[in-house]
Amino acid sequence: MNERLTHDPGTAIAIIGSGGSGAVTAGLILLAAVGHTGYYGLLGRSAGPQIRGGESAAMLRFGPHPVECMGDHFDLLVALDWDTVGRFADELPLACTSMILTDARHDEVPAVLGGHGASVHALPWRDLASTLPEGRVNMVALGSVGALLGLPFEALEAGVRATLGEKGERILAPSLAGVRAGYASGVDLGLNPPRVSGGGAAAPVAARWNLSGNEAAGLGAVRGGVRFVAAYPITPASEMLEWLAPRLELLGGSLLQAEDELASVNMIIGASFGGVPSLTATSGPGLSLMMEGLGLAVASETPVVVVNVQRGGPSTGIPTKSEQSDLNIALHGLHGDAPHLVLAALGIRDCAATVEWGVRLAEHLQTAAIVLSDQILGQSRAIVDPLTDQPFGGAGQAPLQRVIAPLADSDHRRYRSTATGISPMTLPGMPGGMYTADGLEHNEAGTPSSRAADHLEQLEKRLRKLTDFDYGSAWxxxxxxxxxxxxxxxxxxxxxxxxxxxxxxxxxxxxxxxxxxxxxxxxxxxxxxxxxxxxxxxxxxxxxxxxxxxxxxxxxxxxxxxxxxxxxxxxxxxxxxxxxxxxxxxxxxx
Amino acid sequence: MNAPCETPTRRAKDYRSAIAPVWCPGCGHFAVLSAVTKALAHLQLGQERVAMVSGIGCSSRLPAYVETYGFHGIHGRALPLASGLKAARPDLTVIVTGGDGDGFSIGGNHFLHACRRNMDLTYIVMDNAVYGMTKGQASPTTEADWRRSKLTPHGSGLRPFLPATIAFAAGASFIARGFAGDPSGLTTLLVAAIEHPGFAFLQVLSPCQTFRPEQKDWKQKVHASTVEPASDPIEAARFLQSDDGFALGVLYARRLPVWQPRNQVSATPADLEAAFLR
Structure with a gap:
């Protein structure tokens, strides 16, 4: 691919407003619209700590190539109002080439945005909206921005339908009317905003995915075979659980809301012991509570996966914002010598691929896997290419899965020290395979033992199965x-x-x-x-x-x-x- | 219906593993182990269809002594582990065992929510009102003025936890109390607990010879519950208010909705992926 194109900066737009202004809804529609036009896109969002309302911002960057991060500045800042801009002004870098679009009836651009030198354009969104039945400023503004960007109206309409369709005609009709009115006004403005470079490079409408990192992680889980999830709600991981709960039921599995994270990690250990690939999702505070349970999964060689959607720490930290600061606890948080897997998703699409890989590795290697995502991946949405089958498997390679012991083995020992370190497992219901899984150190048969030789043998095999495994090129x-x-x-x-x-x-x-x-x-x-x-x-x-x-x-x-x-x-x-x-x-x- | 089979194919000893218990001579837990194997034999449950789950403590060692599947997990977390197993494998009979410290102190929160959730589990708590494995500290059910622990030389000063009352308040659907000194009564209660559809809580007064030798007098204190097993919550509440903690029998049993997953496949992951296509 042409190097010049792969770093095409695309176009970056921020839509801001106070709570209830519909900034995020406008962003979601715009993302769907650029996707419909054939562009890739990335939509981040910023919200305050308020339960409902408060400030919000939608930050969209789109272009003809996959968009993997926010740019250095925004080309277009769309302010539905300025009421709460001060709370995230430092998240809105502007350049002298940037354009600020604001409503003609609002105050001047607040000084808090800094000396960017951007041009300011006041547009009559509010006046226009007031002429429409149930007219909304965000929809009118969205229409005018769509026109400025040169998006076809059909794309905006498709975006509105994709985003608000579930809400029914009562919401859909006035929304579309607002976008249409704004679009008509935007065409005549004569403004020339920074366009997508090589705008003609937009691909024809192809089958691409529009999803968040948390949804992608949920998808990766079920692709990997997860059919049981237990979890305790926590920001910013909850959307993954909300995506999974109804869908696991469709797949014949279930999601159990636990009383706390101590319970959720132990619940998935129990379910996995029963033979069902199992996962939980959490964030830093929950991960801290799960550490003892993860040690049990390692010692008892019960496969489990924790998706940790990181947020600002330590302690309660900044629940709604991103940070990569849980690597230490993921690597080193378990007591004892407890080798386990730590993976990290490299992007929104990669949340699906890496979680799927994490599930398959944990299942095959009978250990705990912690997959690190974070708020910025989890709660951002993107237009991406669909994942192919088995993202990290070689052609013709069988998918990684749990190694189950043959029933005919009369000398079955659950923790047999094999050459690979992987001991074939039996599952409840299999006659002749009975054993008691244990967090106590044990011998090959699973009988508790404090003998030095047993400790050494079991420690060694639990390490060997991870270090001797060939992870291919996906590392x-x-x-x-x-x-x-x-x-x-x-x-x-x-x-x-x-x-x-x-x-x-x-x-x-x-x-x-x-x-x-x-x-x-x-x-x-x-x-x-x-x-x-x-x-x-x-x-x-x-x-x-x-x-x-x-x-x-x-x-x-x-x-x-x-x-x-x-x-x-x-x-x-x-x-x-x-x-x-x-x-x-x-x-x-x- | 509950009568033992004329020609049982599985006998109690078939459910006993080869591993020798770590318990002290005279420990009440031996009687519980024996009752477990007898109840399993009485119900003729396939060894591979049963899972014994426990946490940490003397009584939590029990799963290894039973020839079924088992999981000896971590302190206080037996109920969540068993709940996950039952949710994933509703076809199994899942029995949870543990002690008063494991279940009511470190695992207290899980006890409340397991009662509320009412999954089809049996929970046996061997209550000796002491932490035996860590050599004799006060547990939630220890009397406030028990001064034999170096950790609380003036007594804990805390009112004892009332397992049956708290289970009732948390919404348990089956509450029973047995005594290690009454093995046949214990087996009967255990069979009833396993057969109860929902969360069945069985508190077993199981004396600790080593750290609470005075519990020898429990033999004199226990008495049969004078009430029929109540299914009416008001009647049960009235009984529990006057409960001396030594009444044996089924104290409360009621049919309540059981939490269970809906294991019906109607979609594939590919169907879910299609919803992301714009």
Whole structure:
């Protein structure tokens, strides 16, 4: 693919308003409309801590190529009102080329937005809306923005129907009337906003998915075979559970709302012991409560998966905003020597792929897998290409699954120390396979034992089954070649990929490596991928440079590697990574 | 209907594993183990169709001594683990065992919600009013003025937890109390508990010879419950208000809606994916 196109900045639009203004609804419709037109898109949202109402913002970036992160600034800021803009002004970077669209009846652009030099255009949305029965400002504004962007009206109409169709004609009709009126007014404005570059590159309407990261994670779970979920509600993971609850029923499974996270993790251990692939979803506080249970899953070799949708921490932290600060607890939170899997989704589409892979790995390796997502992946939506069958399986390769013991085995020992470390499992209902799973150290038969030889043998096999397994090439996504390496993990991948593509387009060869599998770390493969790098910058969204420290602890990084780590809640943007690359140069040469 | 088979194919000893219990001589839990194997034999349940689930403590060691499937989990979490198993495998008979510390202290919250949820589980709590495995500390059911623990030399000062009353208040549909010193009565209660459709709570007064030798006098204190098993909540509440904690029998039994999953397949993951197509 043409390098120039892969970092096409596309068009970035923010729609803001106070609670109830419909900013997020307008954003959802616009995303569906650009998708209908044949573009890819990414829609982030920002909300305050209020239960209902409060400020909200929808942030959309779209273009002819998959959009994996927010850009450095917004081309268009659509302010339905200015009432609460102060609470997220720092999430709305603007440039001198940006345009601000505001309602003619509202006050001037607040100073809190800073000296951006953007042009301001007052449009008569409110007046127009007041001429329509049940006219709404957000719909009128949406129509005018659609016209400015050159979107066909049919696309907006399709977006409205896709987004509001379930609400019935009573809502649909006035919404469409508002969009139509706004569209007509927008055509005549004579404004020339930043357009999608290569606008003609939009693909014909193809079969693409419009989904959030939390929905994608739910889909990945059921694709991986999960048919039981137990969970306790928590922001920002709840949408994954809400997506799963009715759909698991359709698939013959179930979701059980637990009394707390101590219960939910133990419930999935019980269900998995019964032979049903099982999963829970949570966020930092819940993950903290689950640690003892995860140790039980490791010791009893019962496969379970926890999808941890990270949010700002520590403690209650910032529940509605993103951060990659749970890597330490995911890697190191279990007591004892408890080898387990830690994976991280690299994007919204990858939430499906990585959760599916996590489920299949946990099932096959009979262990606990923690899959890290975060608020910005979970609660953003994107237009993406559908996942193919078995995202990480080779052609003709059988899907990974649980190894069940043959019934004929008269000498069945549940925890037999096999060459791979994987002991064929029996399930309740299988005659002759009875055993008692145990968190106590045990011998091969499962009988509790505190003997040194049994402890050593069982510890060794639980480690070996993870470290000897061939994870193939899915452990990371690697793009480009160059002596400069930008190394990252999880949701920071989108901004890192774009920063690396921009460097390459500017004639500066750069390789981007995004880790999908963090534990066990495929050390040899990573060393190979890093070979000969003259500059290595590890990028992540947390204060403590958690991944950088982890890689150092495993002696993966050379001495000249450096870290760009900063906490949330603001999303990582490609431009700041380029700045960090720039700053890193002289230090190395000194 | 409940009469033992004339020619049982499975006998009580068939349900007993080869593993020797870690319990002290004279421990009440031996009688519970024996009652479990007898009840399973009485019901002629296939060994592979039964799962025994427990947490941590002396009594939680019981699953390993029974020749069925089992899960010896972590402290306080036996009920959630069993609930997950039952939700995923409604075809199994799931029996949960544990002690007063495991069930009423660290696992207290799960006890309340298991009563409310009313899944088809049997929960046996071997209550000896002491933490035996950690060498004799006060548990939730210990008397407020019991001073033998180094941890609470002045007594806990806490009013004892009332298992039957709290189970009732939390919405349990079957509440019974047995005594380790009455093995045949215990077996009868256990059979009734297993057969009850819903969450069946069986408190077993199971003396600890080592840390509570004075519990020898429980033999004199226990008495048969003077009421018929109540199915009327008002009647049961009246009885529980005057309960001395030593009345044996089924104290309350009522048919209530049972939580169970709807395991009917009507879609595939591919059907769900289609909904994401714009």
């Amino acid at each position: 990371a996504e690697i793009r480009g070649e160059g002596e400069r390496v930008l190394l990252t993990w999880g949701s920071a991948a989108g901004a890192v990929f774009e920063a690396a593509a921009r460097l390459r387009a500017a004639g500066s060869p750069t390789k981007a490596i995004a880790l999908r599998l963090l534990a066990p770390l495929p050390r040899a493969a990573l060393l190979d991928a890093l070979g000969g790098a003259s500059q290595i910058l590890v990028v992540e969204q947390n204060q403590g440079a958690q991944c950088f420290a982890y890689l150092h602890s495993l002696r993966v990084l050379p001495g000249h590697a450096s870290s760009y780590a900063r906490p949330g809640p603001l999303p990582l943007r490609p431009g700041e990574i380029l700045d960090a690359v720039e700053r890193d140069q002289p230090t190395r040469e000194a």
